[in-house]
Amino acid sequence: MILLLVLACAAASAEDVRKAYCNPGNPPPFPNEHAPADDSYFEDAVFIGDSTMDDVEMYDLFPTANFVTKVGISPLSVNRREFRYKGSHELENMFDVVAKYPHRKIYILLGVNSLDNKNSDQSYLDYVKMMETFLERFPNSFFYLITPTALTETQLAKQKIPAKRFGNFRNMLVEYARERQCYIIDFYSSLINAKGCLPGKYDCGDGIHPNYDGLKVLEKLIRTHTVNRPVKFTFAK
Amino acid sequence: MKRLIALLMLMILPLAVCSFAAAADEEEMTCKSLAEAVLASAEFRELTDMTERYLEKYLILSAEDLQEWVFKRDASRATPEMILIMKVRESADPALIKQTAQELRDEQLLLYRDYQPAEVFKLENAQVLENGPFIALVVSPDPQASIAALGEGWK
Numbered sequence: 001m002i003l004l005l006v007l008a009c010a011a012a013s014a015e016d017v018r019k020a021y022c023n024p025g026n027p028p029p030f031p032n033e034h035a036p037a038d039d040s041y042f043e044d045a046v047f048i049g050d051s052t053m054d055d056v057e058m059y060d061l062f063p064t065a066n067f068v069t070k071v072g073i074s075p076l077s078v079n080r081r082e083f084r085y086k087g088s089h090e091l092e093n094m095f096d097v098v099a100k101y102p103h104r105k106i107y108i109l110l111g112v113n114s115l116d117n118k119n120s121d122q123s124y125l126d127y128v129k130m131m132e133t134f135l136e137r138f139p140n141s142f143f144y145l146i147t148p149t150a151l152t153e154t155q156l157a158k159q160k161i162p163a164k165r166f167g168n169f170r171n172m173l174v175e176y177a178r179e180r181q182c183y184i185i186d187f188y189s190s191l192i193n194a195k196g197c198l199p200g201k202y203d204c205g206d207g208i209h210p211n212y213d214g215l216k217v218l219e220k221l222i223r224t225h226t227v228n229r230p231v232k233f234t235f236a237k
Numbered sequence: 238m239k240r241l242i243a244l245l246m247l248m249i250l251p252l253a254v255c256s257f258a259a260a261a262d263e264e265e266m267t268c269k270s271l272a273e274a275v276l277a278s279a280e281f282r283e284l285t286d287m288t289e290r291y292l293e294k295y296l297i298l299s300a301e302d303l304q305e306w307v308f309k310r311d312a313s314r315a316t317p318e319m320i321l322i323m324k325v326r327e328s329a330d331p332a333l334i335k336q337t338a339q340e341l342r343d344e345q346l347l348l349y350r351d352y353q354p355a356e357v358f359k360l361e362n363a364q365v366l367e368n369g370p371f372i373a374l375v376v377s378p379d380p381q382a383s384i385a386a387l388g389e390g391w392k
Contacts, residue, residue, distance in 0.1 A: 051314060055314060057290075057294075060288050087293065204315050205315035
C-alpha cells in the first residue's frame with residue numbers, strides 16, 4: 001500500500017514537471033543545423049536578456065524580432081516591474097511584457113549577472129525558478145536557452161571567478177533543456193578558448209561583453225539552428 | 238515712372254538676397270551636420286547608428302514627434318559615448334523630449350558608476366542642450382571640445 005502511494009506520488013510529480021513545446025521531429029536540446037533562416041522566422045520571436053542581448057538589439061541583428069532587455073538583469077529580476085512594452089511608459093514584469101508581443105519563439109540570454117557573484121549551483125537554481133514561470137505562462141512557445149559566454153581571463157582573475165563556473169552553468173542548462181524539452185543555443189561553447197575564457201578577439205574592451213564579431217557568431221548560431229512547428233497532416237475524407 | 242520702378246527694384250533686391258541667404262543658413266543646420274561637427278571635435282570610439290526602434294525604446298518617445306534625428310552610440314558598451322541630436326516638430330512638446338534625454342543621461346550615469354567608473358567623467362560633463370527646435374545630448378571623450386563644436390554649429 002505504501003509502495004503504491006510512493007509510486008503514485010512519483011508519477012504525479014513526473015506529470016507535474018512542466019515541459020516546453022517542441023517539435024518531436026527536431027528533438028531537444030540541440031536543434032539541427034541548417035542554412036540561415038531569414039528575418040521572417042523571427043517575426044513572432046521575443047529575445048529576452050541582459051546587456052549582451054541589448055547589444056544584439058543595438059546592432060539590429062534581428063530587425064523583425066521584439067526585445068525585452070535591461071542592462072544588469074539576472075533571472076531574479078524578471079519578476080520586478082522594470083520592463084516596458086514598446087511605446088508604453090508603464091513598468092511591468094518581464095512575463096507581462098513578453099505576453100504582449102507575438103511569442104511563438106522565446107530566446108533567453110541570462111546568467112552572467114548571477115555568475116559574477118554566485119556559484120553555478122545557485123545561479124542555476126535562480127534560472128530554474130524563472131523558467132518555471134515561463135513554461136507555465138507560455139505553454140505553446142519554443143524556448144531557446146542561450147548559454148552565456150564567460151569573461152576574459154583578465155576579468156575573471158580581477159573578479160576572482162573561476163572559469164569553470166561558466167562551464168558548469170552551461171552543462172546544467174543543457175541537462176535542464178534536455179529534461180524540459182527546451183532548445184539550446186550554445187553561445188558559450190562557440191566563443192570560449194581552451195581555457196574556458198572569452199578570447200581577446202571577441203572582447204569589446206571591458207572583458208565582459210562580446211564585441212560585434214562575437215555577436216555575429218551568436219547571430220549565425222541562432223539563424224542556423226531554428227525549429228519549425230510540427231506539420232499536422234489531415235487525411236481527406 | 239521708369240525711375241520709380243528702378244528705385245523700387247533697388248530697394249527690394251537686397252531684401253530678397255538677405256532672405257535667401259538666411260534660408261540657406263537655416264537649411265545648413267541639420268541634425269546630421271551638427272552630429273558630423275561634434276564627431277569631428279574629439280576622438281570618439283566607433284559609434285553605431287541606432288535604429289528608430291531603439292530611439293523609441295530608450296527615450297520612450299515617438300519618432301513622429303521629431304522632424305529629424307541622429308542617434309549614435311558606442312554599441313560595444315565599453316564607453317558611454319553617444320551623440321543624440323533631435324529636431325522637435327512644432328506640434329510636439331520640447332520640454333518632454335528634453336526630459337527624456339536628461340533621464341537617459343542620468344540612467345547611464347548610474348550604470349557606469351559601478352560598471353566603468355573611469356568613464357563616468359564623460360557622463361558627468363554631458364549636458365542636455367537646447368537651441369530653438371534642436372535638443373542635443375553629447376557624451377564625449379572631450380566634453381569641452383564637443384560642446385564648443387556644437388555651439389559653432391548652432392550659430
